[in-house]
Amino acid sequence: MKRLPILLAIGAFLLPVVIRGLWFYRGFYKPTHSITAPEYTELFLPTSPPGVKGTEVEMVDASGIIVLVDWAHENKFDITELEGFINILTELGAAVEIVQSPYSSGDPYSSDATPLDQRLKYADAYIVIAPSATFSDDDVQHLTHFVERGGRLLVTCDPTRVVRGLSSYDYESYYVYSLGSVVAANSLLAPFDLTFSDGFLYNLLENEGNYRNVIFRSFGEDSLTAGLSTVAFYGVSSIVTNTGTPLIIGDRNTLSSRTDASGEWAPLVRSQNGSVIALGDLTFLTPPYDQIADNQLLISHLIDFLVSGERQQDLSDYPHIFQQPVAILESETFDLAAETLQTILGLEISLDSLDLQLSIVEEPSPDLDLIAFDSYRPSEDLRLLLEPFKGLVLPEDSEDGSLSVPGFGQLNPAGIGTMLLSRTDGRTTLILLTNSRDELITLAEMLANDELYRCLLREHIALCKVGVGEGFDSISDLGLYNYDDTFYEQFPFTDEPFLPTPIPTVTP
């Protein structure tokens, strides 16, 4: 009987507790699954792929090779960054020269500011890195011609080398802009069907410490990729080509920032003619990145590429076509006289820039390079010198008095000067032929004044206009040196408004 009151008491006590508890709570919280944080102690610092020792790489002898480094197009790199690369070149015997813009140093007479076309006359390879100023048509033409003659061209862009600036000085409207080197580089590479893509490549899944540092393991077969197994680039552009050969190719996880898509992107491409390389990274050439993976081996291959071109010189390379002291071979048409003295002096000055002496001889000497002047009725001595030029028929040897020049065909020699370059047994011979002494002087002055761009050039032969051709009444008809005053007198100046002449109608 006593239990009931006790139960009542307990019930009475618990009732409000239970009611309040159930009013607020439906149960006790317990996590449905284990709650854990990342294993921070097990995170790892990404390490670089091991590198190949530079000493294992066989290098070629590059004595006498001249490599030019472009510094004339607001290039976004420091020469010291290329120190290692240049050191290898110089250790191999190559000479490296920096090409500055004639306007950049403020001293147009500085040796560094020699115009590009003059530099290319004696260069074997040309390196362009991260340019931000576009190449002029003239520059492109010079470099294209340089490549056509066996010169090697290496063009490198780097998406990390961008020009940053403000669009305006007006605080309210200016904004930061970035301009990469792609546009400038592409202005040079267009003739070779190589185009740098804007943006950069990246790989989020496998990389060299950062998504923008891309590891490449797929290579095209080429001397530039021989022995490569892994290459790491640090901020890299890709190159598009239809006719060139991609030499390094990204895997399917290598994406372009332009599309965020994969597409076998190629950061190293060789042009169809084999003499131009487009490369999408500069950083891997610099320490310490040059020691990562097989980068050093790739650098060695690039150096091999630069120094192993077979540079062929032609007339446009004057005066660098000569390697030893030069003699002028006198002839009846061209001898040392008052009229020719100035011309000879001009030639001497042009050769002086190469420290080559000029002398006048009556007979060729094997120790001297030769410049021979004569008319289209040459002496027997000169005829011997013309023997290497098969297909050359002088006017006096043809029935109709025409001149036949290999590569140019048959033409009227009137007013035309011919330059012929040959190299035999290490001796260079340059022959200048015209109709007259005056024309020879004109032709020689064009040579001395480096005006061969006014001539038609076919490697070792040039045709230049040095006088008046048949069919012209006077030199004024050429419209080159003079103009005819009467042309203006004849022009019907009038205050009357100009009305177009109606098209005549034809009546059947």
Place this chain on the structure above:
Amino acid sequence: METSEDKLNSRRSTLGTLALWVALPLALGILFSLMIPRPVIGLINLNDAIYSYSANDLIAQINYARDHPEVRAIVLLLDSPGGTVADTEAIYLELIKLRQSKPVVTIVQGMAASGAYYLAVGTDHIITSPSSMVGNIGVIAELPPEPVIQENIATTGPYKMSGTPRDSLLREMEMVKQGFYQAVMLGRGEKLQIGPEILLRGQLWTGSEALQLGLVDEIGSQSEAITRASQLALIRNYQVSDLRELTGLSEPFPYYFFIETPDGVLTPYPKAPGTYLLYIPPMDRRLP
């Protein structure tokens, strides 16, 4: 024969007994039940970057929630571009600890970018408004300069001034990113509809996109977040309290972290160089 007086006495005795065995325990029970607190859903607001001051505030509120049993669930209200790595990780670890005993629900009100999303994945449930910005998983840092020797500042090592070589910093960033990625995988797990090749691009998604990709759990509002927190905590008839007020913290002051222009405009750029879990939007206007 029982008299009416006896009956009265007996009734009095019964009532006395009843008072003794029922009313008194009931009164005691009522008094005792008052000791059962009304459950509280604590609101923790982060509408600032994550840096030392804001992190200390958040950690103080998380500790309060953990130490006070009446706080049965927490709703984390995020509108933040993220912030420093160390402070983000510190808050994240406190959230993980708190979740052992109390559920935490996140509501994204504007932005949960980078470090803020790091915090979100450390909670039990993520709700976002349709156009809030979510994601930006990754690390950002300004690389230190190359070591130089200064005439009048002597150091005992080349990296004493910069702290780390440039290349090392890149690799350290990668390690921080790995931790972030692991936190996302732990928090979202099988809910994620995208792989690391997309997740780690650093992209910001709208709330709707984030839901499709599995970065968040649902589209909703703050009240839905509170309801969800109450469901997880198994509570009802709760009250909602701002833990900042309960903790007695002063109002936040965001000017500690961001660069301020001379005319008082707050830029999205942090004052101090360093490594951040931070979203920095592109700016078209900069200081001269």
